[in-house]
Amino acid sequence: MKNIVILPARGGSKRLPNKNSMLLEGIPLLVHSIAYAKNNRDIIDEIYVSTDDAEIKKIALDHGVQVIDRPEHISGDLEPTITALQHVLESIENNVTNVIVLQPTNPLRPENLLKEAFAKFINNRSSSLFTVSRNHHKLGTIVQDCFVPINYKSGQRTQDLNPLYFENGLLYICDAKQIKKGIIMDKNSFPYLVNHVFANVDIDTQDDFEYAAYLLNKKTTL
Template sequence: MKNIVIIPARGGSKRLPQKNILLLGGIPLIAHSILYAQANNDIIDSVYVSTDDAAIKKIALEFGAKVIDRPESLSGDFESTVSALKHVLEQIEEEIENVILLQPTNPLRPENLLQEAFDDFLKEGRDSLFTVSRSERKLGKIENRQFIPFNYTIGQRSQDLEPLYFENGLLYISKAELILPFDCAQGDSKIISENAFPFEVNHIFANVDIDTLEELEYAEYLLKKKVLRRA
């Protein structure tokens, strides 16, 4: 039984063209997730990149990942991530127990995150886990040109808000059988199940999700701050 990392990386980014191979800290964006997985080789048996792009494939191989060529039918703008994960599992002959999803657009992760999350995943005995962060914002919606508070009352202090959390995308862990059902009775493929364990991560890296040039520049700033602290 094996634990693998899958990094889905399409070539057709619209808002930030070729974002997965743009440099962050002097190396391609996708390489950060590959290296992070490799640094946890006591947990991870293999690292796979699913892509439809020749340049991404070349970089992934150079950094030591295995590559699964994603067919065009699974590479469109509206294709789900789980379809890419399922396709990878269908190409692997070995029996896989757990899949760790690392999204290349979330390249900065706390050093011990994967180890701590995986330990909790095993301890909790759930079939999936995903990372969340607490939101400190006062949220609301606008109806008929009027702002309607959602999680607070006007004048309420931020520190008195009821805790709300957001899915930060840093990592996901799923049993392979959840992604690739062995029979139709198990239902549709999923990454997160109804009993998924929410692993809380309140770290500045949880706010990094790169889809624009400004977000890439912000990640570069945080990365430089991290390096300077080590110097």
């Protein structure tokens, strides 16, 4: 069984330019996920970064991981992650069993998350697994200028909310055969529950970046 990690890290970002190479506590954002992958070498055989950016490529190579140059036609803002994953698999040997996706924009992960999630993935025999977290907000939609609750009734206590969950992006594990078919998640994918403050970090803006820096600094000073 061969397990690889793919880090999709294109260069373009409109809301936070060059975020994947920005320094988070003195370390490029991308490198936090590279380091996490390296700390799980008992599971991971190879680490790949998929990018269209020269600076990101240099950072990845300097930190000892392999780089797959992503073509321009699959590097746009609206391009789904699956095409980058497929391109990596097409560019390397075909004996990959499982793919673990670590998004650089989720730089903070619980230390044992991958080991525990991978064990669940193998034991559950799922075609894929993704991490989720419980949402504790009173949610609703607006219809014709009226607020319509989704997960609660008016006057209901927060602790009694009907549970809803969100895809937090901390990690994805998928059978390589499924990725080749163009699928990361389907109705049979296993939702792995993560109740941790790191699940709230997904860097897309400067405020997100500063929140991640705060949590990382807090962690290292404990």
